[in-house]
Amino acid sequence: MKFLSQNNGCPGWDGEMARRIRAYDWSRTELGAIEHWSASLRSAVQLMLASPLPMVMLWGRQGFMIYNDAYAEFAGGRHPYLLGRAVELGWPEVAEFNRHVLDVCLAGGTLSYRSKELVLLRDGKPEDVWMDLYYSPVPDDDHTPAGVLAIVVETTELVLTERARQEAERSYRAVNERIQLALSAGPLLGSFVWDIQADTLSGDERFARTFDYPPQCPLDALPIEIARQRIHPDDLEDVEQRVDLTVRTGTPYTAEYRVRRGEGDYLWVLASGRCEFDALGKPLRFPGVLIDINERKTAEASLLRFTRDLEQRVAAEVQARLAAEEQLRQSQKLEAIGGLTGGVAHDFNNLLQVIAGNLHLLARHEPDNPNVQRRVGASIEAVERGAKLSSQLLAFARRQPLSPAVYNPRRIYDGLGELLQRALGETIRIEVSLPVEPWCIHVDRNQLENALLNLAINARDAMGGEGFISMIGDNIVLDESSCVGKGVAAGDYVRLSVIDSGAGMAPEVLNQVFEPFFTTKTDGQGTGLGLSMVFGFVKQSGGHIEISSRPGEGTQVHMYFPRSHQPEASDPAHQRTLACGGQETILVVEDNDEVRSASVDMLELSGYRTLTATNGDEAMKLLLEGVAVDLIFTDVVMPGLIKSSDLAAWAKVQIPPIPVLFTSGHTRDIISRNHQLSPDTHLLSKPYNPEALTRMVRSVLGG
Structure with a gap:
């Protein structure tokens, strides 16, 4: 039977991942060549490839990864690097979680999680994600669990949407409660009826309270004079004219005026009403209501004051806008210069490191030659001036790593x-x-x-x-x-x-x-x-x-x-005197041959044992092969699939953790945010001298 044939009439078997699985050299892994795979593994892979859900097979104790097209889309930039890799290497930031999955399922158990929250590295930066995860053991031909079949469905968008929906519901309920309270309280200040024939006034309790009638006054016989006395003197004439107009012509009554309250201040009200006439056109009754418009009138007064000085404010705003535009032009010019200067810092500092490292080594090899010492000293001073120049350029470009x-x-x-x-x-x-x-x-x-x-x-x-x-x-x-x-x-x-x-x-x-x-x-x-x-x-x-x-x-x-508003940082404790050298083993990861060679010589002269790798891929291969090191000394910016930040993330989850010391001429925010280092990140900026290198190595090892 042909395994993963070009087209067996089943969906997924002729997809991209089927072609990649056929092309991959599986003999480099514990699975062995593809033609020697067990029948159960072949069946499980074919089932997985035919599924539209993101699925991944973790085979063996190390969990070598085989996955379908949907999972490849989920993996993003890690695909196709993940194919054939051990799961702890492919996802180092969740290595402990995946080790637990392998332990449980290879023992015959199953696991499932709904909207499991994890922190994954995406584009080199940690990101909170939520996923539905289902893990089942896959038996080998001898019926013992040999692998784990995982279904991985990201639910981040659903979780965030649900949270937003719940927040919207809470907001709606709060707004609705406020609306109900507002409707219960309402702006209505009472209703009244003026019996024109009897010249008597009646009203409800709120109307009586608004005009501060004595409590003993009957609501069906309120003295009109008390209401007149409570109206602001400047408004009284207008109110009486509007009432007279309504009684004479039947025009709807509307008047805005101020009512004096017991405290002595005034409340703006809107009075609305109409006049009822008998068959002969004689006025009979005058019903109406009072509405609280104090807030609106206060706002109108504020608006009036604002409009009076509007011209001055507009002129000031125009002047501020012109100043802001000038500052923006200046800022854009400085940003452009900063981008240019920051871009050359990494290569420039690497060159300085090569020169400085070899100068210091030359000085150590010729300690008794005054001519060499004098010329080397002058050259090192020039290198230090260049390093200061580069540091100032990075500072201007806002790309220097800070430790705030x-x-x-x-x-x-x-x-x-x-x-x-x-x-x-x-x-x-x-x-x-x-x-x-x-x-x-x-x-x-x-x-x-x-x-x-x-x-x-x-x-x-x-x-x-x-x-x-x-x-x-x-x-x-x-x-x-x-x-x-x-x-x-x-x-x-x-x-x-x-x-x-x-x-x-x-x-x-x-x-x-x-x-x-x-x-x-x-x-x-x-x-x-x-x-x-x-x-x-x-x-x-x-x-x-x-x-x-x-x-x-x-x-x-x-x-x-x-x-x-955070508590002040305490004074640093008295620094311990650290030895300048040691006997530990240090893995030096550096893609520049000259820099790597000089760094190794400086460390070995201080008594350290060294191993070297030209990039993160080589370094990770050495570490996974079981090479024991006491410290990883790595450049920040290197080629390869595995970045220095991935290497550090893997080292952090080892037991015990392996300390990492970064070095760079310009970090490009790979190990920092806004070029600000976290307290547990150690960086030695290039160029550095032997004393600075050994002192920093000793400090990180001692920590």
Whole structure:
């Protein structure tokens, strides 16, 4: 019998997955060549391929994956990589769940889940999904369970739709209750009847309460004079004229007027009624109702006040719109430059790493050669300047990896004071002013200190090395109008300002200060990246920066950071003294041959044993073959099916977990969100020296 023939007249057997299964080299797996498969396995696969439901076969203890066309569509970008792979390798983020499935079903049990919530990696990012899952054992020819047949139906959209429906129902019930209460209360303030022939007034209880009639007054004989006295004097004449018009002509009565209440304030009411006449046209009765229109009249008064200054507001809005458009054009220009500069950082830092690594190794091989040491030292200084340049470009482009935490600005300034004075010199006076209880902010402390230091150095240079610099912190609240064109939402902010009394800047210079490589200093005195770096850091931290200056009047730079309501981060504990080397085994995963070679040499000189892989695929193959390692040292951006983030996810679920140290010249948000690292992610930025490498390796291993 031909297994999976080209067309057996059954749906699915001539589909894409049937062709892929026939073409796959199964001899590399425990299943063996396809022609040697057991009859039960062949039958189960044919049944699966004919099914329109997403189905996958997990065969053997490792759960080698065979699946149909519907499951291939569910797998998305992981197809066709999943075919023939062990399930723990194909879905590392749910490895423990799938291991439980194999254990239960290979023991003869079954499992089913309705709308099971799982977290899967899609496009490299975790995503909450819900699925209906059904697992059944598949016996081999000897009737013992040898595999698991799984039906996988994603219900994420159904779950989210059901939740939305339930929320809509709750909202409907709440709105309906409010409507019923409103109808019960109603705006009706009472009804009345004026007996014109007897000149008597009657009304219901609400009408009597509205005009504040004494409780002892009978409702069928209410004194008309009391009602007249309660009407606002400015409205009384108009009310009487409208009543007279209705009585004379039969015109429907409508009048809006104010009624004085017991507290002394006035309530706007709408009175509506009509006059009833006898056969001879003589007026008999005048029934009517009172309706509460106080809210409407209050709104109309507010609208009137608003329209009176509408022209001024329109002019202010137009001015704000023009300013916002100008800021948008400036932001778009800076975004374009940032995208260009961030794009070259990875390759540039890889080149610097090759140069730096070999220079440091050369220095270690020739410790007694002063000529070599001098030239290597000069070259390493140049590499460090290049690394700083690359870091500043990434900061401007808002692509540098940040490690933010919650800080009190007072603690940051306290730690920065001595460094500022040392960097600025004795001829510069610094005054720091902060609120008694400044709000906390969520920032990368090192980058904030660098930003403040850059601004202070710029201020010193603008004052010619002598003068007075103010550093001021304020708790402020920005309203909607204050946030127009700034790219931030209204709310609580901490504003950190650096103010100098230097030469100031002309408007045409001010418009360019945040552009990279723009500088007003003479050649060789600056790179023009200081303010660019500050701009990128503040924006990446969710804040806003603005600068104001006039020639001869100094410069003010204001950084706005959103207030954080989280508890403040504690001071880091005293760092333990870590040895510079060790004897552990480290797997180095790096696609650049020169970088990988230099990294291995540096680690081995420190006493570590090393294994190497050129990408994530090779690394995972080594690990699945049982190679024992103490740490994975991997580049972030590499070719291959398995990304560095997948490698780390697999390492995290091992028992015990394998620590991972990332390295990169530019992470491209593969291991971060908005280039902000989570606390359990360790990154060593390129280029690095041997000391930094061994210190970081020791720290991760020690942690």
